[in-house]
Amino acid sequence: MIQISPHAEAALTCTLDERSLYLRRLVLASVRSAGRGHVGPALSLIEMVRVLYDDVLRIDPNNPRDPARDRAILSKGHGCLALYALLADRGFFPLSELDGFCGPDSILGGHPEYGMVPGVEASTGALGHGLSIGVGLALAARMRERTYRTFVLLGDGEINEGSVWEAAMGAAKHGLDNLVALIDYNKLQSYGPTDYVLPLEPLADKWRSFGFAVQELNGHDVGALRAVLKQVPAVPGKPTAIICHTVKGKGLPVAESNADWHHKNKLTDSELDAIRVAVGDF
Amino acid sequence: MRNTAMNMVHKLATRDERVLYIGSDPGAGTLRAMSKEFPKRHLIEGISEAHIIGMSAGLAMEGFVPYVNTIATFLTRRCYEQVAVDLCLHNLPVRLIANGGGLVYAPLGPTHQAIEDIAIMRALPNMTVVCPCDADEAARLMEQTLDWTGPIYIRLGKGGDAVVSRAEHGFEIGKAILMRPPGDVVMITTGIMLQRALAAADLLAAQGIRAGILHMHTVKPLDTEALLQAIRGTRLVATLEEHVPSGGLGSAVAEALIDKLGSGLPAMLRLSLPDRFMHNYGSQDSLLKKHGLSADAIATSIERALTASHTSYPQLHST
Numbered sequence A: 001m002i003q004i005s006p007h008a009e010a011a012l013t014c015t016l017d018e019r020s021l022y023l024r025r026l027v028l029a030s031v032r033s034a035g036r037g038h039v040g041p042a043l044s045l046i047e048m049v050r051v052l053y054d055d056v057l058r059i060d061p062n063n064p065r066d067p068a069r070d071r072a073i074l075s076k077g078h079g080c081l082a083l084y085a086l087l088a089d090r091g092f093f094p095l096s097e098l099d100g101f102c103g104p105d106s107i108l109g110g111h112p113e114y115g116m117v118p119g120v121e122a123s124t125g126a127l128g129h130g131l132s133i134g135v136g137l138a139l140a141a142r143m144r145e146r147t148y149r150t151f152v153l154l155g156d157g158e159i160n161e162g163s164v165w166e167a168a169m170g171a172a173k174h175g176l177d178n179l180v181a182l183i184d185y186n187k188l189q190s191y192g193p194t195d196y197v198l199p200l201e202p203l204a205d206k207w208r209s210f211g212f213a214v215q216e217l218n219g220h221d222v223g224a225l226r227a228v229l230k231q232v233p234a235v236p237g238k239p240t241a242i243i244c245h246t247v248k249g250k251g252l253p254v255a256e257s258n259a260d261w262h263h264k265n266k267l268t269d270s271e272l273d274a275i276r277v278a279v280g281d282f
Numbered sequence B: 001m002r003n004t005a006m007n008m009v010h011k012l013a014t015r016d017e018r019v020l021y022i023g024s025d026p027g028a029g030t031l032r033a034m035s036k037e038f039p040k041r042h043l044i045e046g047i048s049e050a051h052i053i054g055m056s057a058g059l060a061m062e063g064f065v066p067y068v069n070t071i072a073t074f075l076t077r078r079c080y081e082q083v084a085v086d087l088c089l090h091n092l093p094v095r096l097i098a099n100g101g102g103l104v105y106a107p108l109g110p111t112h113q114a115i116e117d118i119a120i121m122r123a124l125p126n127m128t129v130v131c132p133c134d135a136d137e138a139a140r141l142m143e144q145t146l147d148w149t150g151p152i153y154i155r156l157g158k159g160g161d162a163v164v165s166r167a168e169h170g171f172e173i174g175k176a177i178l179m180r181p182p183g184d185v186v187m188i189t190t191g192i193m194l195q196r197a198l199a200a201a202d203l204l205a206a207q208g209i210r211a212g213i214l215h216m217h218t219v220k221p222l223d224t225e226a227l228l229q230a231i232r233g234t235r236l237v238a239t240l241e242e243h244v245p246s247g248g249l250g251s252a253v254a255e256a257l258i259d260k261l262g263s264g265l266p267a268m269l270r271l272s273l274p275d276r277f278m279h280n281y282g283s284q285d286s287l288l289k290k291h292g293l294s295a296d297a298i299a300t301s302i303e304r305a306l307t308a309s310h311t312s313y314p315q316l317h318s319t
Helices: A006-013 A018-034 A039-056 A077-089 A095-100 A130-144 A162-173 A203-209 A222-229 A269-279 B002-015 B032-037 B049-061 B072-076 B080-089 B117-122 B135-143 B193-206 B224-230 B249-261 B284-290 B295-312
Strands: A071-074 A150-155 A179-185 A213-218 A240-245 B019-023 B042-044 B065-071 B095-099 B128-130 B152-155 B177-180 B185-189 B211-215 B218-220 B236-240 B268-271
Touching (some): A006 A240, A018 A039, A018 A077, A018 A095, A039 A071, A039 A077, A039 A179, A039 A222, A071 A077, A071 A130, A130 A150, A130 A179, A130 B049, A162 A179, A162 B049, A203 A213, A213 A222, A222 A240, B002 B019, B002 B032, B002 B135, B049 B065, B065 B072, B072 B095, B117 B128, B177 B193, B185 B193, B185 B249, B185 B295, B193 B211, B193 B236, B211 B224, B218 B249, B236 B295
Parallel strands (some): A071 A150, A150 A179, A179 A240, B019 B042, B065 B095, B095 B152, B128 B152, B185 B211
Antiparallel strands (some): B128 B218
């Protein structure tokens, strides 16, 4: 019997502050406009992306290609609504763009594209690519003696892909302590529970055995995320893996831990009412 | 050809600090001199092609020009999605140096024979596909790879292939080389089929048949202008390739002719490997011969096709 992490339990009961609710309203307004979107995977990510973009990344929305910037790659590209909300809120592009999500002339597609969306470092959507790209970025920083850091956000279902573990070996080989992998461990992939589809446990031990310094936390605890992300590398000479225990659909009771909300088409009136009750009017 | 291409990576690295060599698990001592001179730019990353392509993309995003090298089948089939998304979608200057294009690894069986690589690589937007014919041409090609925009797939032959390319022809990625003036037939070749075409042309000449040769070292982008020029006045266009019939040089030439000529198409003969995996071993030469791609067999096929075209097709007129 696998022990349930106390962080996972904390993630379930963790309350959200006004900024987290506001970001959820942005996400859900995009879904309402487009009539589609990966709701669950975005809502589990929000605090991870929020803390990165609010408190950790050295970035300038007015100069998104600044060579000195920290790099962040959303490897689980289907969680892009969370990223778009943060990028818009931080001024990389106007908030009004969020209304056009998935529209014919929008810069915001169902997966993020480099060159289309200011602030997006790499086109993702096909899973299992981001960590390898991150290894390349981090290795380039090492070779060029630059101080930027590289953060890669991965889904738990995504790490079914063998290429992720190839990348993990590569990161450890090079001792890339300027590379951080954040795993959105919401324990529910498209079909159902990760434990059913392809069990990942013991997940922390896996990353540790691949040569990473591993941290585990409640991925909705903004304070804990800040504390851990401000202390990277966790161990000098090692890449860092932060296993963020989260809840898919967090903050929206009707969607929480509900595989039917992985990708949502059209929101019904009763669902819109439920969203208003959960996150406020939007 | 392979040693030359490898040594060129070292040479380019001495000139340009952006150049990296990235091997998966190549033969012992590959680019040893470079590994000693530039240890940080000589990377051996393990049998993890999907990861290596992604990592190379990341390095290229930061201004490096990675030369990734392994066996052709592993550099194409294994990591196709990474090549498509990480390299082509981002249009990054990563060079894929594919050892053993075609039937070079004949004795090692179908897992090592890259017989559909041209098709799958040229299907990708932004990808350039080049198949040099010999070591000298490989060297001229490599000189041009430093500043070419976007990814390049470089299909290498075995090594020790007879040197038939000539310095005076020069070399430019995307520009075909007319090796013999067009006559009754023009053969369009890529890679090491050029050597076979030259020998076949001599055999045909002995029969009184004038055979031209257009060497299409770059299959993508295809030099359509040179192609249209070369087929003027000929009775037959014959494509020669060490590749399955789908999607390779013959397909590229046929597509270009259809797009440019519409209804006035020339008689065409596509000589290729069959649409099946090779279950025979032996050597590259023996397999080429078995499938009608020796000089003798090429000459015979062309002779037959010319006879057939004489009765079935009107002669092409100059346009």
